[in-house]
Amino acid sequence: MNYFFNKNGPLISTYFLIAIVFWLIFLIIIPQLYMLDLSFRPNLPPLLRGGPDDVHTLEHYKYFIFGSATSEDPYNYVDLGVFFNTFLTAIFVTILNLCFCYPIAFFMAKVATPKTSRLLIVSLIIPFWINELLRSFALRIIFAGEGVINNILLGTGLIDTGINFIAADIALYTGLTYAYILLMIFPLYNAIESLDTNQLEAAKDLGSSTFRTHWRIVIPHAKAGIASGCTMVFMLTAGALATPVVLSSPNTYWFTQLIYQWFNMNDNWSRGSAYSILLLTISVIFVLLMMRIFKVKIGEIIR
């Protein structure tokens, strides 16, 4: 501590300390811990808080699994369904994104000239400066009942009645894939770019097929990038709210929408907190899993 003060001088040290304590303690750690605590407490009106009824309880987690006491079903099928649907869809979207982005990232890193790849990067970034809501809205115009795709299909006579893309959740999946493509491409691009091109040429000279070169050389080299991209896309997809709000069908819920409902419509903050903790748990498990599978450190995932 003394060393720290000597090195930076009193004025600057104070600034450092205040800034870091404020951020780490007051903005990151305490709010999360308080939310965790709240998730184990019953939902009470403000006046009763801190009173004898304010005890720790598993009520909200029980509700998530078994449903309300008055319902007939043994389990809370609706909420569990939404939870697993969100989880599986997020994984599906992540894999889809990886498959879409890998060829582009490889092209930018190894095939294209620096000038071309520079141009491609700029044109990739531009759409992502535009608000996520507006991007989803653009897709909604295309997928709407009287939207562009339906009009084209009807106009060319391929189908007789309009397809309801939004009810079939096609719009939602497309929107989620569309939303976070950039966060998959950049880690992949950075990882592949650091690969020595000589290795690729050597593999080719030794008679390796294109597929084999990718499988044995490029992908192992880029695994940190793959892990990083997949983690970011999964986290953002599972925690997405803007895209589902715009594109999900009225009878499909995203888990964040459920949280939103408990929180804002039903005013049950502690249940909203409990559901948030569940979302956080699944996210953390996914990150740990990715770190384990790809054998990377957390510092390599976020750069």
Added chain:
Amino acid sequence: MKSQHFLNILLGVYIFIFFTYLFGPLIIMSITSFNSLEFPSITPWECFSWRWFNEGKIAYDGQHLAGLASDWRLRDGLIKSLIIGLGVVLLSVPIGMAAAIVLTQVHSRLRTIFYSVSIMPVLFPGVIIGISTVVLWDRIATIGGEGFIADLGRNGIFLTILGQTCFISTYCFLIFVARLQRFDQTQEEAALDLGASQTQVFFKILIPYLMPAIASSAVIAFLASFENYNTTVFSILSEQTLTTVIASKVRLGISPAISALALVIIAITLIAAIIYEVLRRREDKKKKEKQNLLLYEETKDSRLKKEEKRSFRIPKSIYLILFLLIVGIFGFNQIVKNGLYGSECVAAAESEKKSKFSDQLKLLQKNAEAVDEKSLEGGELGGNKDYGDIFGDTNLFKDFGGFDTKED
């Protein structure tokens, strides 16, 4: 060899499709903002008009669909977004900088823990950061009683700034860490040996070195704050920012004014990107010229002397711009020729719809009379079944900014 060639073509086609997927929706959305129809669509095309950028329209059935310029909700939201963005920049840039500098000074275990905690907020879903900020500050406000703290803890703008700062600081932190990795610490030592105080070293050496990182992290922080929705929607409480206004409009999804707004944002983005790119290229060129000159002066090798070409070279992109311009003029000419532009076209379409609407109204009235008789007999009460009764529920359009319901 042939298969390689084939693969490359395949890759080219794929990239083309990929970028169509990326830009197609945005382009279509931009086009819909010029259609005078009150539903954002390309087909059917009614008239080419600027109405969604200006005053919007008063529909044939008396609804007022606000355009961009006349929408006070958007304007209020924009102002609040700017305030929040400014607050976030002022907080998160110093925080990120402090954390990154301290990271270079701590070692081993502490460093790992410190780094992991600092990057955690990026991994948290945005909704969770918003919720945790709100619940904590609500508690603080309750404990704090009736004074200043209570007001602060329930102020949406303040909470949003805090919530966004939580994770945007991490972005800034990462930018500073990257910049500091290339910092030569001997500079600091030299300054200290020459008798500078630590405070002087910080302001005269470290800050100037970090200036580019400060600038870029400020820009990133502002943009991230400006377009954030997930955290804001929880922490903003009863206020509205630009994104939450857009969200409440988009959920109903029926106003081309949103397309117009998107087009404005796209245009700003494009211009900013082009300016940035031009500046970067100019800098690169300058650097290169400087290097060449330096090399020449050192070696006096006449082969290295590059003749400075001052001739004006037309950039290739001019062809693209010319092409777009020609297509635009041609298309516009066609539109005007076919009478699809101007107030006459709009007026014609309006009157046609009005007459249709009045026909329908008559029909409805006739039906209503029939229903009235039925309801007297104890049957169900009739509504406007043709409209799915959507106008029956007055709450439905409460949150929708489209109708001009300004209270003051």
